[in-house]
Amino acid sequence: MLNMDFSKRVVIETATAQWQPSPAKGIERKLLEREEAERGRATSIVRYAPGSHFATHEHPLGEEIVVLEGVFSDETGDYPAGTYLRNPPGSSHAPFSEQGCTLFVKLHQFSRADREVVRINTNTAPWLPGQGGLQVMPLHSFETEHVALVKWPAGEAFKPHRHYAGEEILVLSGEFIDEHGHYPQGTWLRSPHASKHTPRVDEETIIYVKTGHLPVPELAY
Numbered sequence: 001m002l003n004m005d006f007s008k009r010v011v012i013e014t015a016t017a018q019w020q021p022s023p024a025k026g027i028e029r030k031l032l033e034r035e036e037a038e039r040g041r042a043t044s045i046v047r048y049a050p051g052s053h054f055a056t057h058e059h060p061l062g063e064e065i066v067v068l069e070g071v072f073s074d075e076t077g078d079y080p081a082g083t084y085l086r087n088p089p090g091s092s093h094a095p096f097s098e099q100g101c102t103l104f105v106k107l108h109q110f111s112r113a114d115r116e117v118v119r120i121n122t123n124t125a126p127w128l129p130g131q132g133g134l135q136v137m138p139l140h141s142f143e144t145e146h147v148a149l150v151k152w153p154a155g156e157a158f159k160p161h162r163h164y165a166g167e168e169i170l171v172l173s174g175e176f177i178d179e180h181g182h183y184p185q186g187t188w189l190r191s192p193h194a195s196k197h198t199p200r201v202d203e204e205t206i207i208y209v210k211t212g213h214l215p216v217p218e219l220a221y
Helices: none
Strands: 011-013 027-036 037-048 057-059 064-073 079-082 083-087 091-093 101-107 118-121 135-142 145-152 161-163 167-173 174-177 179-185 187-192 195-197 203-210
Touching: 011 027, 011 179, 037 064, 064 167, 079 083, 079 118, 083 135, 118 135, 135 174, 167 179, 174 203, 179 187
Parallel strands: none
Antiparallel strands: 011 187, 027 037, 037 101, 057 091, 064 079, 064 083, 064 101, 083 118, 135 145, 145 203, 161 195, 167 187, 167 203, 174 179
């Protein structure tokens, strides 16, 4: 198991993490959290070499993807960098990449009742006004889970706040900052239930952020 204690804060600079081979030729991974080898919950950065492909496979508890570089494809279409995808529990596909791509992938983490298929090109989807000077691009919500992109203008600071059922961040551009450290592009952060911080940025920064999806300990309040 890797980083499966959800009561602990985890920070990984994926740019310096080592690539590891996957079962498919030409496809490598940087493992961020993993329940067991090739089964169960997993979060990874995945890189497809040009012309590589995975055999048809099923996602018993769903798959969530952010295309970071290149073009990702399967039998449903071609998805360029900036695409956000959700494949619901029980779905299957045979993914490939003709020119190569890099992905942020989350497996086996959906509620069985979350059946929505999502395909969003974040390059063209609208930004909505958020608190202060923030802009928000909602991507998906189900029960307590909320997923969005958040754009921070240079010099923006946010009020101290707690994360009910946790928070997960992938820094897509710029540098995210809080009282615990500085997190450059590519950094993955997972903060547990009831964790608290006061985030800010010095330069324009875009983050993927998911909240309300981690276990809440009994008698937490």
